[in-house]
Amino acid sequence: MGDTQTGRPRGRRREADLNDARLMQAAREVFAEQGWDAPVSEIARRAGIGMGSLYRRYPSKELLAQRMRVVGMEQLVAQARTALSEEPDPWAAFARFLRDALSAQGPGGPLLPLVGGRLPATDEIVAAAAQLRAALEDLVEGAHRAGVLCADFTAADVPLLLEHLTARIPVTDERATALHLRYLDLILAGLRTSAADEPTALRGPAPDWAELSELWNASEG
Amino acid sequence: MGDTQTGRPRGRRREADLNDARLMQAAREVFAEQGWDAPVSEIARRAGIGMGSLYRRYPSKELLAQRMRVVGMEQLVAQARTALSEEPDPWAAFARFLRDALSAQGPGGPLLPLVGGRLPATDEIVAAAAQLRAALEDLVEGAHRAGVLCADFTAADVPLLLEHLTARIPVTDERATALHLRYLDLILAGLRTSAADEPTALRGPAPDWAELSELWNASEG
DNA sequence: TTTGAGCGGAGCGCTCCGCTCCGATACGGT
DNA sequence: ACCGTATCGGAGCGGAGCGCTCCGCTCAAA
Numbered sequence: 001m002g003d004t005q006t007g008r009p010r011g012r013r014r015e016a017d018l019n020d021a022r023l024m025q026a027a028r029e030v031f032a033e034q035g036w037d038a039p040v041s042e043i044a045r046r047a048g049i050g051m052g053s054l055y056r057r058y059p060s061k062e063l064l065a066q067r068m069r070v071v072g073m074e075q076l077v078a079q080a081r082t083a084l085s086e087e088p089d090p091w092a093a094f095a096r097f098l099r100d101a102l103s104a105q106g107p108g109g110p111l112l113p114l115v116g117g118r119l120p121a122t123d124e125i126v127a128a129a130a131q132l133r134a135a136l137e138d139l140v141e142g143a144h145r146a147g148v149l150c151a152d153f154t155a156a157d158v159p160l161l162l163e164h165l166t167a168r169i170p171v172t173d174e175r176a177t178a179l180h181l182r183y184l185d186l187i188l189a190g191l192r193t194s195a196a197d198e199p200t201a202l203r204g205p206a207p208d209w210a211e212l213s214e215l216w217n218a219s220e221g
Numbered sequence: 222m223g224d225t226q227t228g229r230p231r232g233r234r235r236e237a238d239l240n241d242a243r244l245m246q247a248a249r250e251v252f253a254e255q256g257w258d259a260p261v262s263e264i265a266r267r268a269g270i271g272m273g274s275l276y277r278r279y280p281s282k283e284l285l286a287q288r289m290r291v292v293g294m295e296q297l298v299a300q301a302r303t304a305l306s307e308e309p310d311p312w313a314a315f316a317r318f319l320r321d322a323l324s325a326q327g328p329g330g331p332l333l334p335l336v337g338g339r340l341p342a343t344d345e346i347v348a349a350a351a352q353l354r355a356a357l358e359d360l361v362e363g364a365h366r367a368g369v370l371c372a373d374f375t376a377a378d379v380p381l382l383l384e385h386l387t388a389r390i391p392v393t394d395e396r397a398t399a400l401h402l403r404y405l406d407l408i409l410a411g412l413r414t415s416a417a418d419e420p421t422a423l424r425g426p427a428p429d430w431a432e433l434s435e436l437w438n439a440s441e442g
Numbered sequence: 443t444t445t446g447a448g449c450g451g452a453g454c455g456c457t458c459c460g461c462t463c464c465g466a467t468a469c470g471g472t
Numbered sequence: 473a474c475c476g477t478a479t480c481g482g483a484g485c486g487g488a489g490c491g492c493t494c495c496g497c498t499c500a501a502a
Contacts, residue, residue, distance in 0.1 A: 019480095035256075037258070037459090039458080039459060039460080040459080040460065040461085041459085041460090041482095044481090044482095049480085049481080050480055050481030050482060051460095051461080051462085051481070051482065051483095052462085052463085052464090052479085052480060052481055052482075053479075053480055053481070055460090055461065055462080056479075056480090059461095060460085060461085061460065061461090150407075160388075160390070160400060160404075161404060161407075163388045163390065164385065164386055164388040164400070164401070164404050165385055166385075166388070167381075167384045167385040167387070167388070169381075169384065169436060170436065171432075171436065178425040178426070179381060179385070179425070179428070180385070181424060181425060182423055182424060182425040182427075183381075183382060183385050183408065185411070185423055185424055186371075186382075186407070186408045186411035186412055186423070187404065187407045187408060187411060188411065189410065189411030189412075190406070190407035190408060190409065190410030190411035190412075191407055191410075191411075202403055202406055202407070203402060203403060203406055204399040204400070204402060204403040205399070206403075207400070211392075215390060215391065215392065240449095258490090260489075260490060260491085261490085261491065261492085262451090262490085262491090265450090265451090270449085270450080271449060271450030271451055272450070272451060272452095272491095272492080272493085273448085273449060273450060273451075273493085273494085273495090274448075274449055274450070276491090276492065276493080277448075277449085280492095281491085281492085282491065282492090443502100444501105444502085445499105445500105445501090445502085446499105446500105446501100447498105447499100447500095447501105448497105448498090448499095448500105449496105449497080449498070449499095450495105450496095450497085450498095451494105451495100451496100452493105452494095452495095453492105453493090453494090454491105454492090454493080454494100455490100455491100455492095455493105456489100456490085456491090457488105457489090457490080457491100458487105458488095458489095458490095459486105459487090459488080459489095460485105460486095460487095460488100461484105461485090461486095462483105462484085462485080462486105463482105463483095463484085463485100464481105464482100464483095465480105465481095465482100466479105466480080466481085467478105467479085467480070467481095468477105468478100468479090468480095469476105469477095469478085469479095470475105470476095470477100470478105471474105471475095471476095472473100472474090472475095
């Protein structure tokens with residue numbers, strides 16, 4: 001932590017910071033499109049950076065991906081906090097966060113850290129995950145308290161739902177995001193309860209946070 | 222067509238037919254889980270069949286996948302026809318088909334022919350696709366006529382929606398299917414219009430069948 | 443018992459990946 | 473202006489893992 005507090009770096013140092021930002025962006029795009037097996041060279045190419053510079057900054061593909069997960073989760077937390085503070089209505093905040101998460105996770109880029117599941121969790125990652133969990137729980141707790149959210153929809157549903165809405169389809173990023181948002185609207189319509197409606201339409205056991213941890217972190221070495 | 226009209230094959234021939242059925246099943250499971258890059262040896266292993274037998278029946282991975290697509294589409298057509306004939310209510314037929322498609326596409330196996338997009342379409346495939354299109358249009362037309370389906374939801378939405386609901390998550394097949402069905406229920410709740418509701422909640426341009434063709438078939442050689 | 447069509451799986455050649463090494467580049471102190 | 477040097481970029485190396493083939497073995501049919 002604290003590597004962004006450089007007071008206006010200049011020259012070579014500034015270039016390195018720009019490179020790092022570009023790398024995170026490119027890594028998220030490429031991993032989202034092609035999965036874990038995407039070649040590192042493709043990430044470097046899309047970031048406009050040579051392999052040497054990439055491997056100087058991140059000594060292995062695994063470390064690069066782990067850092068990318070942290071950045072992605074931090075961005076989600078920021079989006080959740082923004083939605084919570086800028087939208088007074090709990091339902092509006094909830095809906096806005098989902099839309100932001102689907103569309104703004106990088107230009108056209110689909111979702112977040114679900115490269116995981118095969119790379120071990122660092123301390124940084126578990127800390128970011130804890131913060132993400134807290135933010136999502138704030139979001140759904142608020143909607144629940146307002147009585148506008150389907151009763152047995154949990155905070156752990158959110159990442160899984162986003163994952164389900166982020167199909168890897170080989171079209172332009174804009175078109176893919178448009179389709180994601182199209183089907184998200186369907187989900188939102190189904191999630192919203194109009195006051196004392198009939199019991200929720202959700203079937204099957206809700207996921208919990210432990211299940212998510214197993215999905216996101218490698219089982220063991 | 223017409224290779225299933227054998228009058229009770231016996232002995233070695235019967236084993237070959239069983240092998241073929243097992244192969245289709247295993248191929249769908251493996252491709253669904255791991256995508257096109259899944260090793261052929263894994264398909265053979267899961268089918269309980271040697272590589273020799275597999276490559277005797279299908280001279281290349283591509284031909285195997287093309288045949289699998291045809292079988293998968295034919296199964297979807299059969300499920301659509303069954304839903305249409307067994308469920309008198311158009312909405313019930315529509316909902317049942319979606320649930321069947323998500324769960325029964327092989328035990329626990331996710332969806333269908335979206336290995337495509339990189340392998341060329343054979344005549345058999347375009348014929349099966351045409352039949353699938355007709356069946357899906359019957360399904361949504363019926364629901365539309367009954368006035369219970371969100372207005373600008375088209376038949377071409379169905380495969381894309383199923384694809385969106387079939388996230389590849391590394392859990393047991395049963396759990397994955399349960400999650401798919403959980404979020405399908407949300408979609409169904411959002412899709413259903415109660416008579417003259419407010420205008421549909423769908424945004425963005427609806428997909429059409431031409432877009433699907435581009436997704437499913439290789440652009441060119 | 444003989445036979446041979448059809449089965450299973452070990453191995454070959456090749457593609458493609460993660461990662462390293464080194465010449466080229468341009469910043470910053472003097 | 474000039475040079476020392478930290479950093480950049482991409483060609484190449486070793487190896488993993490794939491599609492596909494080849495061949496010894498099994499077992500229904502005669």
